Amino acid sequence: MIEFTMPALGADMDEGMLNEWMVKPGDTVTRGQIVAVVETTKAAVEIECWHDGVVRELLVPVGQTAVGTPLATLLEPGEQPGPSLPKDQPVAADTLPAAPTSAPAPHPTPLAAPIGHRLWVSPVARRAAASLGVDLKTLSGTGPQGAVTLHDVEHAAATAHHEKPKPPPPHQQPVSAESKSAAEKARERGTAMRVSIAAAMSRSKREIPHYYLADEIILDTALNWLTEQNAGRSITERILPAVLQLKAVGLAARKFPEFNGFWRDEGFAPASGQHVGVAISLRGGGLVAPAIHDVSEKTLTELMADLTDLVARARAGSLRSSEMSDPTITLTNLGDKGVDSVFGVIYPPQVAIVGFGKPAQRVVVVDGGIRVATTVHASLAADHRASDGARGALFLAEINRLLQQPRDL
Amino acid sequence: MKTNYRSAVHDAIADAMRADERVVLLGEDVGRYGGTYAVSKGMLEEFGPERIRDTPISELGFVGIGVGAALNGLRPIVEVMTVNFSLLALDQIVNTASAMRHMSNGQFSVPVVIRMATGAGRQLAAQHSHSLENWYAHIPGITVLAPATVADAYGMLRTAMADPDPVVIFEHVGLYNLSADVEELVPTDISTAAVRRTGADVTLIAYGGCIPKALDAAERLAAAGIDCEVIDLRVLRPLDDATIMASVRKTHRVVVVDEAWQTGSLAAEVSARIVEQAFYELDAPIARVCTVEVPIPYAKHLEQAALPQPEKIVAAVHGLFGDDPR
Numbered sequence: 040m041i042e043f044t045m046p047a048l049g050a051d052m053d054e055g056m057l058n059e060w061m062v063k064p065g066d067t068v069t070r071g072q073i074v075a076v077v078e079t080t081k082a083a084v085e086i087e088c089w090h091d092g093v094v095r096e097l098l099v100p101v102g103q104t105a106v107g108t109p110l111a112t113l114l115e116p117g118e119q120p121g122p123s124l125p126k127d128q129p130v131a132a133d134t135l136p137a138a139p140t141s142a143p144a145p146h147p148t149p150l151a152a153p154i155g156h157r158l159w160v161s162p163v164a165r166r167a168a169a170s171l172g173v174d175l176k177t178l179s180g181t182g183p184q185g186a187v188t189l190h191d192v193e194h195a196a197a198t199a200h201h202e203k204p205k206p207p208p209p210h211q212q213p214v215s216a217e218s219k220s221a222a223e224k225a226r227e228r229g230t231a232m233r234v235s236i237a238a239a240m241s242r243s244k245r246e247i248p249h250y251y252l253a254d255e256i257i258l259d260t261a262l263n264w265l266t267e268q269n270a271g272r273s274i275t276e277r278i279l280p281a282v283l284q285l286k287a288v289g290l291a292a293r294k295f296p297e298f299n300g301f302w303r304d305e306g307f308a309p310a311s312g313q314h315v316g317v318a319i320s321l322r323g324g325g326l327v328a329p330a331i332h333d334v335s336e337k338t339l340t341e342l343m344a345d346l347t348d349l350v351a352r353a354r355a356g357s358l359r360s361s362e363m364s365d366p367t368i369t370l371t372n373l374g375d376k377g378v379d380s381v382f383g384v385i386y387p388p389q390v391a392i393v394g395f396g397k398p399a400q401r402v403v404v405v406d407g408g409i410r411v412a413t414t415v416h417a418s419l420a421a422d423h424r425a426s427d428g429a430r431g432a433l434f435l436a437e438i439n440r441l442l443q444q445p446r447d448l
Numbered sequence: 449m450k451t452n453y454r455s456a457v458h459d460a461i462a463d464a465m466r467a468d469e470r471v472v473l474l475g476e477d478v479g480r481y482g483g484t485y486a487v488s489k490g491m492l493e494e495f496g497p498e499r500i501r502d503t504p505i506s507e508l509g510f511v512g513i514g515v516g517a518a519l520n521g522l523r524p525i526v527e528v529m530t531v532n533f534s535l536l537a538l539d540q541i542v543n544t545a546s547a548m549r550h551m552s553n554g555q556f557s558v559p560v561v562i563r564m565a566t567g568a569g570r571q572l573a574a575q576h577s578h579s580l581e582n583w584y585a586h587i588p589g590i591t592v593l594a595p596a597t598v599a600d601a602y603g604m605l606r607t608a609m610a611d612p613d614p615v616v617i618f619e620h621v622g623l624y625n626l627s628a629d630v631e632e633l634v635p636t637d638i639s640t641a642a643v644r645r646t647g648a649d650v651t652l653i654a655y656g657g658c659i660p661k662a663l664d665a666a667e668r669l670a671a672a673g674i675d676c677e678v679i680d681l682r683v684l685r686p687l688d689d690a691t692i693m694a695s696v697r698k699t700h701r702v703v704v705v706d707e708a709w710q711t712g713s714l715a716a717e718v719s720a721r722i723v724e725q726a727f728y729e730l731d732a733p734i735a736r737v738c739t740v741e742v743p744i745p746y747a748k749h750l751e752q753a754a755l756p757q758p759e760k761i762v763a764a765v766h767g768l769f770g771d772d773p774r
Contacts, residue, residue, distance in 0.1 A: 161731040163700050182732055182770045189700055189731045 041090050041113040045077070045105050048084055048363035055079040056104045066094045068113065073359065075110065082327060082353065086360040091116055100158050159186035171196040232325040243387050247302070248423040251382050252431050256439045257405075258398050258413045264445040278343045280398065281372055284417075285342055286448045287441040288393050289313040289334025292368050295434040297426040298391040298419075299367045307390065307425040312336075316366025316386065317346065319353045327353050328369050328386060329362035339448060374398055380416040390422035393438070452627040453601045457487045457563075457619065459633060460605035461525060465495050468523060471609065474501040474510050475527030484529045485565055485624050511537035511562065515545045515614075518560040523609060528564040530572075531580045531618065545614040546589030557612045561605070566594075567620040567657045567707055568755055574743035577751070579708040581618050581656070582717070585685040590614045592685040593638055596659035598628040600682060603636025611638070618684075620657030620707075641688040643695065647677035650765050651695040653718055654705035655681035658756055662705050665761035674765060684714060692718065693726045700731035701768045705756050710738035732768040737761050 048055065055077035062074045068088050075086040092113035099105045160168070160175055164187050168175050173195045175187060182188035261283055269277040292299035292313045300309035313335045316328035331337075331345045352358055368389055373381045374397040383392035396416040403412045419435045426434075441448060451459075465471045473488060473495075479502040482489035492500045503510035507528060514526035528534045534541070545558045568577035584592045593608060593615060595601045601619070608615035615638070644659060645666055654662040659680050666676035677695050681687065696702055702722055706715035715736045722734060740754040 161700075162728045163731045166728050180770075183767060185770070186732070188770075 040095065040118065041092055041115060042109045043074075043088055043090060043111045043113055045086065045099075045108060045110045046360045046364045047107055048077075048079055048360060055084065057099050057101050057110075058083060059101060060097055062094050062097075062111075064094050064096055068092060068094060077105075077360070079363075082356040082358045082363075084358050084360050084363055086110070088113075092118075159184060161186055161188050164189045164192045167192045167196075173199070232321075236325060239386060240384050243384050247385050247387060247390075249385060249420050250423050250428055250431065251418060251420050252428065252435050253380060253382075253416060253418045254435045254439055255401075255403070255414050256417050256442055257403060258415055258442065261442050261445045262398075262413055276340070276343075278339050279346075281374075281395075282339055282343045282346060283442060283445060283448055284372065284395055284415075284438075285315060285317070285331065285334060285346065285370060286337075286339060287438045288368065288370050289315050290441055290448070291434055291437040292391075293335045294437055295426075295430060297430060298421060298434050300390060300425075301367070301388040302390050302422055302425055303388055310367035312367070314365045314367045316369040316389070317349060318369060318371035318383075319350055322354060327358065327363075328366060328371075329353060329358050330366040332361070332365065368393070371395075374415065380418055382418050383420045385420055385422055390425040391434075392420045393435075394418040394420070449631065450627060450629055451598060451633070452625060453595075453598050453619075454485065454487055454624040456598045456601035456630075456633060457605060457624075458489065458491075460602045460609075461488065462491060462494070464523075464525070464606060464609045465491075465499060468609075469499075470521065470523045471525065472499045472501065472517065472522055473525045473527065474503050474514055476503055476505055476510075476529055478502060478527050483527065485619075485621070487527070487624075507533050507536035508540060511540040512544070514560045514562065515540050515548075515558055518545075518558045518614075519548070519556055524560050525609070526560060526562045528562060530576050530578075530621075531564050531566040532576055532578050534562070534564050535580075541584070541590065541614070541616065542587050546587050548589075549613060550589060558614050559612050561608045561611075561615045561617060563605075563617045563619060565621050566618040567622060568739070568744045568751060569622045569657065571746060571748055571751060572621070573746040577744035579656075579706070579739070581684050582708055582712065582714040584616050585687075585714055585717070587685070590616055590685065591638060591683070592616050592618070594618045594620070594656040594682060594684050596620070596623065596656050596680050596682070597644075598626060599630055599633065600636055602633035604638050604682070606635040607638045610635075618656060622657045623660075626660070638683055639686075639688065641682055641691040642680045643677060643691065644680045645676065645678040647675040647699065649675045649699055650701040650703060650768060651677045651679060651692075651699045652703050652705060652761065652765075653679045653681065653692060653695075653715075655684060655714070656707065658705045658707050661756060661758050662761060665758040665765070668758060668762050669765055672762075672766075674769070676765065681714075681718075687718065687721065689721055689725060692722065693729075696722055696726045697729050700729055701765075702730070703735045703737060703761060703764045703768065705737045705761055707739055707756055709741045710736055711741060713738055735764040735768060737764050 057075060058078045059076040062068055068074055070089055070091050071087055073085040074088045077084050077086055090113055092115050095112045095114050097111050099110050158175060159180060161182060167189055171192060173192050178187045178191050178195055180187035181191055265278060265280060296309040299313055300307060312333050314330040314332050315334045316330050318326055318328045320326045329349055331349060369386050369392040371381055371383050371392060372395040374395055378396050380396040381394035383394045385392050398413050398415040400411050401414045403410055403414060417435060417438060419431050421431045461473060477484055478488045479492040479500045511526055514524040517524045545560060548556050548558050567579050581592060581594060584590060591611060593604050595604045605617060608617060645663060652662040652666060662678045666678050669676050677699055679692060679695055704715040704718050706713050708714060715738055719734045737756045737760050742754060745751045745754055
């Protein structure tokens with residue numbers, strides 16, 4: 040059996056509320072399939088499952104918050120379900136509340152832990168629970184689709200009579216997602232996002248000894264080449280200069296692995312792929328930096344498509360869990376906002392962030408002569424625990440070199 | 449007294465004709481042939497051709513004659529061979545008979561009784577096996593009956609004859625040979641549903657030809673320890689909500705059995721009323737057992753497979769208790 044755990048969605052993602060299950064027990068899931076949607080402070084994140092298997096049990100109900108906890112159990116392909124599922128025998132329900140004479144069916148003991156699926160309660164059971172003072176969250180249902188039935192409530196009430204009343208389990212109050220308007224949710228998400236950005240950035244500046252390097256990169260070769268390339272493409276297929284920068288960062292990160300990975304308690308761990316987080320500002324304020332996977336392996340055309348898709352989904356508030364959890368290095372580009380340079384703050388546990396400012400015509404000296412060229416200011420903010428300035432300089436120089444040879448990108 | 453459903457309908461018509469000379473019977477083959485389902489055998493001899501009228505094969509015409517005769521003071525009983533043929537007379541029933549009291553500001557009433565055979569199970573194929581009771585139950589201004597017992601076959605027809613407004617009676621083809629021991633055939637009410645079997649765990653709601661199937665399923669479920677209450681709707685318009693809700697309040701679980709196709713069925717109407725009036729009494733989703741949504745097959749095994757059967761009802765009930773019978 041496989042325990043499917045909610046992935047950590049980033050350093051600033053302390054919690055998420057399960058919004059929707061896209062699978063149910065008995066469904067077959069394949070690697071990479073989207074199985075649930077979790078509402079985080081930044082977006083409604085589609086949670087992918089990275090196992091093949093059959094869903095056995097959903098452990099977290101909709102409306103409950105969870106991070107890093109098991110979400111569901113899966114049966115591996117070919118595995119048989121064990122006998123441990125609490126499945127009651129069919130009992131002809133005795134509908135009289137005061138009927139202790141009914142045969143004691145083998146009932147599961149009340150669960151203090153979250154119930155194995157969204158809590159379904161029949162209407163009459165819900166009513167009875169209110170009048171009998173039964174906490175529905177402690178019950179496990181025996182009815183259709185695992186719903187809590189009248190019989191379950193009455194049995195619990197009868198059992199509770201014989202037991203000392205226990206303090207209620209410390210349940211988190213589930214936030215009722217349905218009862219809020221979309222505008223309210225957006226506003227709350229905006230506030231919550233500021234809180235989580237504050238937490239992550241404070242942690243970054245508190246823990247990470249940043250060093251900063253900058254370079255001015257001449258873009259004429261790259262832009263001329265791009266103009267040629269785009270001449271043969273339709274408007275929608277045209278490649279933006281930002282994609283060249285993205286690819287250059289991915290390739291440089293592959294060559295200089297100490298800028299591509301995570302600093303954790305035990306030290307620096309380089310990542311195996313170059314998943315570049317792209318900082319995307321959101322229209323309502325705040326930002327996200329979801330990953331484009333395997334940047335060094337992809338063609339410019341693929342990266343353009345990925346970037347377009349990612350920006351659209353980020354702004355629509357619909358991202359995938361792997362995009363939130365996987366970035367190994369971040370790229371921020373504030374050129375379209377008109378600034379010359381940007382010096383980034385590293386998103387922990389990453390160890391580097393590359394920044395690009397506005398490409399503009401500037402006076403430069405080339406081969407002893409004064410020329411006007413289109414340049415961009417590139418910067419690197421890196422974690423001094425993981426790398427030193429000399430390597431950082433080479434890393435930034437590699438980005439410059441790559442942008443002078445756009446054919447190789 | 450041992451009698452059967454066919455004889456009970458016959459006796460109800462004959463007794464009505466003896467009691468009131470305004471009563472006439474019209475329809476295809478009701479006279480010389482004795483009725484397609486042999487309900488009116490011998491009546492031509494007893495009551496004569498003035499009162500037992502063989503009509504041409506024209507439902508629009510002879511149902512219209514029945515409506516006109518009722519408007520002019522007779523108490524006609526119109527027999528339509530099967531429900532599918534009544535579609536040809538829909539204009540007379542839906543547009544004329546049902547609306548006349550309303551449109552004449554109460555000056556005219558249409559005391560006509562229209563009987564027709566309904567349902568499948570006798571290999572009459574796609575064109576003669578419908579259950580279209582719900583089409584008529586949709587229409588204000590008519591009363592729609594579905595007698596499912598020998599006593600009701602007699603009793604509801606007698607009471608319908610006394611009704612000043614149009615009554616449509618559905619006789620399920622599978623019930624004509626149903627026999628029962630009856631003390632005495634008497635008029636029965638045409639306003640309430642009946643509890644055919646009392647039970648505590650689940651309510652089976654059915655009508656007409658599905659009543660014997662529901663009772664059969666209830667017997668089988670009793671052996672499995674599930675105590676079913678079986679409600680016979682009897683009156684399909686207006687529905688007797690009180691009897692239904694009283695049972696739901698007792699059992700908290702409902703399976704509606706309806707030989708019609710599920711989409712837009714009476715089963716849907718009953719389910720909606722339960723959700724509207726007794727939602728907080730429900731302990732499980734309402735289940736429906738209806739006919740598979742295909743034209744009724746001719747081949748016997750396919751026809752039986754398409755229709756509600758005791759096995760399907762039993763499975764639906766088990767589903768309400770969280771068992772997966774599959």
